[in-house]
Amino acid sequence: MNRTTQSLIAVVVALGAVTGFAAFGGADTADDGAKAAAHQPVERTSLLCPVPSGSDLAETSYTAYTPGGSGGDAGGSARLLPVSKALTDAAREKDKKAKPFLTQKAPGKPVAGEASGAESPALIGTADGGLAPGWTVQQTTTYAAGSGRGMHGTNCTAPDTDFWFPGASTAKDRSDYIHLTNPDDSAAVVDVELFGPTGEVTSPVGDSIQVQPHSSVPVLLSTLADKAYPNLTMHVIARSGRVSAAVQSSDEKLGGDWLSAAADPAGSLVLPGIPKDATSARLVAYAPGADDADLKLQLASPTGTITPAGHESLHVKSGMTAAVDLGDVTKGEAGSLLLTPTDDAVPVVAALRVTRGKGARQETAFIPATGEVGARATVADNRAKGSTLSLVAPDKSARVKVTASAGTEGGSPATKTYTVKVGTTLALTDPPVPAGLKGSYALTVEPVSGGPVYASRMLAVPEEGIPMFTVQTLPDDRGTVEVPHAERDLAVLQK
Template sequence: MNRSTLSLGGAVVVLAVLTGAASLTGGDDSAAAPKAAAATLPVQRSTVVCPAPSSSEFANTVYTSFTPSATGGGIGGTGGAQLVPTAGKATPLAPLKQTGKAATATTDKSEAPALIGTADGPLAPGWTVQQTTVVDSGPGRGLLGTSCVTPDSEFWFPGASTANGRQDYLHLVDPDEAPAVVDIELYGKDGLLKASTGDGITIPGKGAKPVLLSTLVADKVADLTVHVVVRSGRVGAAVQATDSKIGTDWLQPAAEPATSLVMPGIPADATSVHLVAYATGSDDADLTLKLATSTGLIAPAGNETLHVKAGMTATADLGDITKGEPGSLVIGSSDVHSPVPVVAGLRVTRGKGTKQELAFLPATPAIDTRATVADNRDKASTLALMAVGKDTSVKVTSSPGPSGGTTVSKTVIVKAGSTLSLQPPPPSQSSGGFAVTVEKLSGGTLYASRMLALPLGGVPMFTIQPLPDDRGMVEVPQAGADLTILNK
């Protein structure tokens, strides 16, 4: 099942209906557009879902909503973007009225619900929502960050756990009126675990359901790959992982199974990096591991390769792989003739002893055109950019939040096979949070992530969000007339 294909197909249908991209012209068929012709148009409607942030009474959550300004081919007319609680009766949060300026909302309620967000018209292309939660004390203390998820039909989460000391909840949110039905598969080092209640889970329409993974199986497994398959409808999914000793964060969906993967943006001061990979094919996967540093690719000593058995989860402890310099993990296949697709992710730890915090960095889709992360703080946000194949020119734009200010942009070159780390400058004459947009101008294949670090009480609290392409523009086939069907 291909998530991107299903999502893109849905977006194309919406575009065709709303913009009239497919037209009935009548007359001579020779006047019809060639079958291969397609127009690239901005999406007209976007939907995201945000999981319930935290049940802790010590939690404070900020929602940041943002749509970047159009860079060409914009949509005319008016539109709006807002977040609505799954209960459906409360006042919408963070209503967005214009592009290029973020809107925010906050909550400190332990019973804060999941949210369903929609954006229409000119606010739809590239719309993103960031959910950032600080839990300043208690067993779940830490910084949790996630980009609210686009609903889909399949998700992979390498790095979950049912081990003692871990409490991992899979949050499922249905944005539609009709209920969705979901199957949950858990894969350990020996393959599929028998789940007692993981099949046929119903998510109510416009509702949400958290599923504690340890209630699905009796096994205490340190490293799991979670596969979410939607039988009917669509959902958004994310895993909230809490370790009783080293903190908490959101485990976001990993990039689709592929024979080459990139995890961009391992912090320079990472004290422990743990790789979890799962082979989705019917054959074993033999992987090569490389670290993209600021100067190029190197093979990490003692961890140059990883063997992953078919249908099983494998792990590798990479330790302090970055050695004081930020980097990106690049996974390839040592079998160039029959490479096997895998999914993968990292658990990253910063700090030592009782002053540790964890975050997760899944394999990240490439940025074809543009990506945005909505909630950034001055001197607390760090971008990691990694280029494959060719040197890549990248434009980084910081846009103001509700306090106002002036947009600031800069262009950087990312050398092929290397990682460039930088702190995005805040918008001028601005205070508070701001949005950062990354645009690929030319060159090779670009990957990116953002680390937000908000240390508290000696704990290096941090979270990492991958930056996939925002899919603000899609190709819409141009259809011509075929009136011969009326004669049949």
């Protein structure tokens, strides 16, 4: 037996060990059709939380949670570290001084931590074993004075290489920063592109931004543009490495919030959970391809789908950002915006900026287009009062199970099942709350039957007459991964 044949056999044996031989294929058991991939719990999850604030008055809370019964290996760990102290696995074994900011020890119970002031760093989180599937971390910051005063909330996100942010701005009263965080051991190189109402806003400053290993870089968007633009779409691309990206928007008069990345470009989009008392809503959309997009605008209200008067459609030119002010589009009822093509489907990205309050006591938040809940989605840091869970079923009625976790300081889980009628938004101002709740808790949404469901959570905590609030969307938590079907194929030894 020659060395090549021995190596090939070693490869086949190794592959068998890795896949466990999902099927044993002999000549008489061959399957002419492709078999569906199995879904297995993820074994490791990485999340990054941006620098929360530059205000000395800022108070930030972090809540981490893994749903119970997520599967995966028993045991495991989950923790948040300042990004500058995040180490490789090998180095971490040698350096026991890297004390975690937050540690979670078991699924089913959230844990929380707090930080104050302007010196709080970006955090990197890792979860493995039984804590990895569906691990979620919420970062919520409040401060009552200064530019951007209000509530700034965001889900800490996984690193990636491509992000879209419709709704960014370089307007005079806005200070928008893109926070780029690199979790890895090698530097990342990132390009930031801005697109306004007439096309790309060219600036060489946005090219080849270096993000060093285990570091976070904030970039003020106004330094990348030649003038003030009220409405922009930003595209962030990692040319090498990977980063997490999130935009913190602060307005001199209207407060602020985090703008999370929108769902990937698609022909139809759902933007769930416009508050019933929204005093204004601005839609920003962008068509990245070569074709213009013509979109039909509909509002999924509590009773059905309606077309907003005067805002029946939106034309989005290729490569240009389009914006439209929808006013108080919800008319006192919570709703979700549905964007569908009027003719041929053309991929677009979109986000809403919504405002609550009046005069000097206004506050804003963002609702980017989002993916469906899928198998399961979770949002952490819910309070005894102030949480509104919005569920929308655009295509077909659906039944949805909503589970409230135990509290961070005590309480027993609670579950309720709801029916969401087709074309409607079900806004739960009193979602399930743990019995005997102490602290904050997590909400997990799981579709039971019917069509696809989209969701968001509004957290509202008024302070000094300001209707402080933040909105987080709930796409699928990616707690499972597809494992390809594998069979023995000894024919490779003869090739």
